[in-house]
Structures are given as C-alpha cells and as structure tokens.
Amino acid sequence: MELTLDLTASRQHLIRCRLRFTPIHQALELHLPVWTPGSYLQRDYVRQLQNLELVQAGAVVPLVRREPSVWTAQLKPLLPVEVNYGAMATELTVRTCHLDDDHACLTLAALALQVNGARWTPHHLHLLLPEGWEPFVPLPCLDGPTEHRWIAASFDQLVDTPVEAGPHRWHGFEVHGVPHRWVCWSAVGGDPNPLLERYPQLLDDVAGVCSACCRLMGEPAPAAADYLFVLHLLERGFGGLEHDNATVLQYGLEELAKPGGYRRFLQLVGHEYLHQWNVRRLRPAELTPIDYDRPMVVPTLWFAEGVTSYYDQFLPRLAGIGTDADLWDDLGAELSRYLLTPGRLLGQTLRQSSQEAWVKLYRQDAYSGDNQISYYLKGAVVALVLDLQLRRAGSSLAAVLRALWQTHGRWRRGYSEADLIEAFAAQLPELRKQLPAWLEGQEDPPLHEALHSVGLVLVPHKDTAPFTGLACSTSNSSLSVQKVARHSPAEAAGLCVADELIALDGWRLHTPSDLTHRWQEGRSHSLTIGRHGRLRCLSVQPAAPAVQSWRLQPDPDGPAAALALRTQWLQLVPC
Incomplete structure (x- = not known):
C-alpha cells in the first residue's frame, strides 16, 4: 500500500491523493474514517473529498457508494490498482487538515482510505512538497530522509501519524536518552518560534514536564522511542491531540499574555504527553481495536481524560516550575468551574458523560451547562478525591495508574470499567462500592472533605450585583x-x-x-x-x-497531619 499526498496546490488548499496497491480480493471495499482517535466526534471527513476515481489496467472501474464513506468495486484479476482523489484542507484544528502557502498540517484519518483485508499490512507514505518545505512525520524513513517517504507498520499506525510541513525551523532535545523534536508554526507571522524568543528556557521546561510524566508513571524513559511536538501558535485558540509518539498543539498568544498563561501552556504539553501512556497504550477495551467507521460508546472516558486532566495541573510543579500558590490558583479555577456548572447535579452522571461524548460534549449550545458535565472536568474532580482518599490509606492514584500500566497498558490490553474498579479496590477495598456510586450518581463526590484532609479549603466569593441568571x-x-x-x-x-x-x-x-x-x-x-x-x-x-467563583487556599487552622499529607501529595508519585 502506498499513499502519495501532493501538497503543491497549496493556494487552492487542495491535497491531491493517490493510493496504489495490489488487491487481494476481487470484491473491493474502500472506507474513509468518519472520526480520528482522541477526538470523540463523528467528523465525516468525506465532506472534503472530491473526484474519487479507481483505475485498473488503464481503465476506470466503477465505484458504488454503499455508505457515505464506503465504496465498493468489482475488480478484474488481481492487477495493481490506483485510486485518485482530492481533499480540501481548510480547517485549522488539531483533528482536521489545513494547507496554505505557509504550512500544511494533516490528519491522516481525513485522507487515508482503508482497503478491505489490508488493515494490518505495511503502508508507505510519500509526500510531494512545495519548494523549500521540510516535512515532520513521526514514522521511520524509507529510502533516506530526503526522499520524503516513510513506512507505517499498519493502517492504524498510518492514521495515528500527524503530518506537519513547511519552511519551518525545528529544535531537538532528549528526555532520558529518547530524542524529541519541537517544531512551531506561527499563524500570526514573524518569527516562527516566538515562544523561544519570549521564553528561552522553553525547551528545558518542556523536557522537565516530559521527565515528570516518566516519574509519575515510574518509568525510566518515555513510552515512545522518539517523539514529535508540533505547535501551532495562533492569535487565539487552545487544544491538543495525542498520538502514540507525537502530539499536535494549538495555543493562543492572547492566552499566553494572561497571568499564568505560560504555565497553562506547559499543562497542555503535559496533558498530551502523558497520553502516550494513559489513552494511547493504556486504552479502553472499546477502542481495542478502533472502529473508524462509527462511534463507539466508551463508558470509561472519565478515566482516560479526567485522570490526565487532573495530573496536567501538577506536572509543571513536579518539574520545578511555578509555586504552590500557582497550583492553588489553577486547581481552584477548575474546581470553581465545576461547582458553577449546574449540569453536574441536574443533567448527567459521570458515566453518562463518557457515553454521550459523541453527541454532547463536542456539540455545545447555550443550554449545555445546564444539562451536562464534561467528563474531563468531573473526571478530574473524581480523580482528585480518589487520590486524596487513597493517600489517607497509604496509597495513591499514581499507584493505581502504574498497576494498570503493568497489567494492561504495557501489553496494549484494553481495560473495562470493571478492571478499573478492581484496580482501585486492590488499593482500597471500600472503593469497590464507592467508585461505582460516584460514576452512577449525580451528587458531588466528597470534594470538600478530601481537600480538608490536606489542609485546603474552597472559599466562595459572591458577585456584587444581584443575581438574575x-x-x-x-x-x-x-x-x-x-x-x-x-x-x-x-x-x-x-x-x-x-x-x-x-x-x-x-x-x-x-x-x-x-x-x-x-x-x-x-x-x-x-x-x-x-x-x-x-x-x-x-x-x-x-x-x-450568587457565588461568582471559588478560590482554593490553605486552611490556616489545618492540623499538622494535614500539612504532612499535603507535602506528600504534591510530590505526585506513590508513597
């Protein structure tokens, strides 16, 4: 299988695609994914496809559309096949494709056709680039780095590969001996790496956050053998998408200019980097293997994203960046956002939030806050309560995460909700009943009690104006x-x-x-x-x-035992 992507029509924002292969079945099926892993929304990438044509032995073979993103064809003897098509690339997000005169960022789920019977066979990727452009592709090179050819072991690895290309500069660093590449494209013009101008310690800080992830997982090195960071620096924006050995990030200069903006950027880095363990390899059973044709109900997204969201606020601090007061500000802001969301009590349970990700979380409207709660947000709150409760019993959330890594993640064995509950119960038996109740109920977990155990309190601050809603x-x-x-x-x-x-x-x-x-x-x-x-x-x-916000702060009357537990908790790693 060889997929060639021609990016030279950048001013038309058009990617010209060519797929060549020798079929193993006369009854051919072509599938274009409808979503990309890590972003649980049916995106129907077929919207951008045009002029799909299949040629065999010099003749056009009719394609029959069986579903919006599925085509079939009846081939002659098993002679080589060429499929040609175009794809518009005009959406600048971490989960879509964007091509213009400045750069290309490609999500291959939007471009790579899956051929029946070829999912687990090697796939070659070939890029044709505008003059002066350099590609950044986290795959092994084929025929040398200047040939712009790479090889993926399977269709899954191909789809998991983000592609960035342009006249970019890049920087290298290592994390525990593992090579990392950092490439930044600035949409606002000027220096393509303005972050390095403003923060010359950036790469050291990123390496520190990456090392903190390894410490958290109890691993001597990252899970990936090499790693690629791609950053799109925008006027405004925020987001990231994880891959096995890469991540694509978007961050806004407006956010960066705010107090704590750089620290929150490092939290985003830590969040996506930690995903190479929790989500990419330690994966829900429903995503093992991934079905690219349809959404799958995943009741444990609260663990995949919520636990990662909980830890991302601590990772810069674990790397020696920021102060405890910074952490209280950041954690307090998230807890305030949670407590001021009515949907946590009136709309969804945490399990339902995970199950309904495909139809609710990514389809927000003016009433969403009243009838739903993010599994990122409430999942992080439950993770906080679990961590502090486990620490009072001499264990920690990190101990559970490490145990699951050893039993499931290291072997890419998908976990079920029952597996998670048993992993927690192995550290603290009472969680066998408590955790399902927190997942199934709409009431808050014992948040204030958990914070009190480490000498912290949430202080309400009321608005000065009357409440109208x-x-x-x-x-x-x-x-x-x-x-x-x-x-x-x-x-x-x-x-x-x-x-x-x-x-x-x-x-x-x-x-x-x-x-x-x-x-x-x-x-x-x-x-x-x-x-x-x-x-x-x-x-x-x-x-x-009404209460306008909640602020997290140390309790001046907290007992010495709470201060000792707080000191231990801030180290993140197991007791």
Missing part, C-alpha cells in the same frame, strides 16, 4: 441573551436565548453594563424584549448575589 452580549448594535441559567429569575421570567433586550424600566439598553447597574435585589423590573419580530414585556425580580 442572565448573560448577554452586544452584536450589530443589538443587545441579546446569550444564556439563561437554570432555576434563575431570568428563567422564571420566561427569557430565552437570542431574545433581544430593548429596555429596562423604560431605559433603553445598549450594553450589558446598562443592565447590571440597574438591577435591584427583590424589586420587580419591567424588561422589554423583542422575540420573533414581536415586542414583549416581562417581569424580572433579581435575587441576592
């Missing part, structure tokens, strides 16, 4: 409703998302501040709105100011 924004000189909180005065008044806010007590409204400074607690206000072209008058009675 109404969020609004200005667009095209019109003030409109963005969100209506569940069980709020705004909901009781009958407000809906997209309502135009026109006047309050006869005063014309133009900006959100026109509202906030006029609300009075306990008083009934007359709010004039526009909905579907008609004016309406609603009565809104604001309530007492």
Whole structure:
C-alpha cells in the first residue's frame, strides 16, 4: 500500500491523493474514517473529498457508494490498482487538515482510505512538497530522509501519524536518552518560534514536564522511542491531540499574555504527553481495536481524560516550575468551574458523560451547562478525591495508574470499567462500592472533605450585583441573551436565548453594563424584549448575589497531619 499526498496546490488548499496497491480480493471495499482517535466526534471527513476515481489496467472501474464513506468495486484479476482523489484542507484544528502557502498540517484519518483485508499490512507514505518545505512525520524513513517517504507498520499506525510541513525551523532535545523534536508554526507571522524568543528556557521546561510524566508513571524513559511536538501558535485558540509518539498543539498568544498563561501552556504539553501512556497504550477495551467507521460508546472516558486532566495541573510543579500558590490558583479555577456548572447535579452522571461524548460534549449550545458535565472536568474532580482518599490509606492514584500500566497498558490490553474498579479496590477495598456510586450518581463526590484532609479549603466569593441568571452580549448594535441559567429569575421570567433586550424600566439598553447597574435585589423590573419580530414585556425580580467563583487556599487552622499529607501529595508519585 502506498499513499502519495501532493501538497503543491497549496493556494487552492487542495491535497491531491493517490493510493496504489495490489488487491487481494476481487470484491473491493474502500472506507474513509468518519472520526480520528482522541477526538470523540463523528467528523465525516468525506465532506472534503472530491473526484474519487479507481483505475485498473488503464481503465476506470466503477465505484458504488454503499455508505457515505464506503465504496465498493468489482475488480478484474488481481492487477495493481490506483485510486485518485482530492481533499480540501481548510480547517485549522488539531483533528482536521489545513494547507496554505505557509504550512500544511494533516490528519491522516481525513485522507487515508482503508482497503478491505489490508488493515494490518505495511503502508508507505510519500509526500510531494512545495519548494523549500521540510516535512515532520513521526514514522521511520524509507529510502533516506530526503526522499520524503516513510513506512507505517499498519493502517492504524498510518492514521495515528500527524503530518506537519513547511519552511519551518525545528529544535531537538532528549528526555532520558529518547530524542524529541519541537517544531512551531506561527499563524500570526514573524518569527516562527516566538515562544523561544519570549521564553528561552522553553525547551528545558518542556523536557522537565516530559521527565515528570516518566516519574509519575515510574518509568525510566518515555513510552515512545522518539517523539514529535508540533505547535501551532495562533492569535487565539487552545487544544491538543495525542498520538502514540507525537502530539499536535494549538495555543493562543492572547492566552499566553494572561497571568499564568505560560504555565497553562506547559499543562497542555503535559496533558498530551502523558497520553502516550494513559489513552494511547493504556486504552479502553472499546477502542481495542478502533472502529473508524462509527462511534463507539466508551463508558470509561472519565478515566482516560479526567485522570490526565487532573495530573496536567501538577506536572509543571513536579518539574520545578511555578509555586504552590500557582497550583492553588489553577486547581481552584477548575474546581470553581465545576461547582458553577449546574449540569453536574441536574443533567448527567459521570458515566453518562463518557457515553454521550459523541453527541454532547463536542456539540455545545447555550443550554449545555445546564444539562451536562464534561467528563474531563468531573473526571478530574473524581480523580482528585480518589487520590486524596487513597493517600489517607497509604496509597495513591499514581499507584493505581502504574498497576494498570503493568497489567494492561504495557501489553496494549484494553481495560473495562470493571478492571478499573478492581484496580482501585486492590488499593482500597471500600472503593469497590464507592467508585461505582460516584460514576452512577449525580451528587458531588466528597470534594470538600478530601481537600480538608490536606489542609485546603474552597472559599466562595459572591458577585456584587444581584443575581438574575442572565448573560448577554452586544452584536450589530443589538443587545441579546446569550444564556439563561437554570432555576434563575431570568428563567422564571420566561427569557430565552437570542431574545433581544430593548429596555429596562423604560431605559433603553445598549450594553450589558446598562443592565447590571440597574438591577435591584427583590424589586420587580419591567424588561422589554423583542422575540420573533414581536415586542414583549416581562417581569424580572433579581435575587441576592450568587457565588461568582471559588478560590482554593490553605486552611490556616489545618492540623499538622494535614500539612504532612499535603507535602506528600504534591510530590505526585506513590508513597
């Protein structure tokens, strides 16, 4: 199997694809994946495909579309086949394809056709590049690095390979003897590696975070034999996608300029790097093997992503970057976000959040916060509670993670939810009942009690303005409703998302501040709105100011035993 990708039509944003192979069946099937591992949303990459044509022995063979992303053909004797097609590359995310004059970033799930019977056979990749471009591909080179040819052991390894190309500079470093490459493309122009200008210690810090992941897992070296970091530095944006021996990251300069922005960037690095153990090799059974044709219900995504999200905040600190106060700020912000999400109590259980990832988490709307909770977010909260409860019993979450790595991850043996529960119960028997209850119930796990055990408290901070549960924004000189909180005065008044806010007590409204400074607690206000072209008058009675945020801080009255446990906890590694 040889897949050739011609990137020379960069100004058309068009990837010209050619797949050559010798079939082993006369009844041929071609499948294009509908999703890419690590991002649980059906993306239907077939939307970008065009001009699909199959040629054998110089003649075009008709293709029959059996499903939107599946084609069949009846071949003549088993002679070599060539499949030609184009793919538009205009989506700049870590899970799609983007091609322009500056660079190419390719998700091969969007480009590689799977041939029936050839999934486990070697696949060759060949790139045709614009002049002056260099490719970055985490696969073994074939015929030397200047030939732009690589070999994947299987279709799975090919699909797991991110491709970055462009006139980029790159930097190398090692983590416990394992070579790493760092390549950055800056969408905002200028120096392609502005992070290194601003933070000359960047590569040392990244290497430190990578080493901290190894320490956490109790491993002398990374799981991968080599590793590629690809960073897209944007004006604004945030995200990452993990691969067996690579990751693609996106980060915004606006976020970087905020207090703690660099630290949060290193947390993103740590999150995706830790995934080479937890998710890529230590993998849910439902993803072993992966079915690229359809979504699979995975009830344990809370462990795959939640546990990783819990640890990513600690990894820079474990690498000696930042202070304990920084950690309290970051962890407190996540706990505040969790406690201020109504959907954690009203919408989903943690298991349901994992199971419904395909249809809810990646399809947010104005009401999502009221009827769902992220398995990243609540999974991290449950991980925190589990870690502290295990530590009080002389164990730790890291001990569970390491044990699962030895029994499942090292052998790429998929785990079930029952396997996870048994792994926790082996460290603390009472978790055999407690953990399923936290997964199945909508109540909070004992978060405050867990924090108290390490001498920390969450302190509520109330808003200064009366509570209405109404969020609004200005667009095209019109003030409109963005969100209506569940069980709020705004909901009781009958407000809906997209309502135009026109006047309050006869005063014309133009900006959100026109509202906030006029609300009075306990008083009934007359709010004039526009909905579907008609004016309406609603009565809104604001309530007492609500909690605006929670802050995590040490308890000055905490006992010495709590301080000792906190010191041990901050080291992350098992007792």
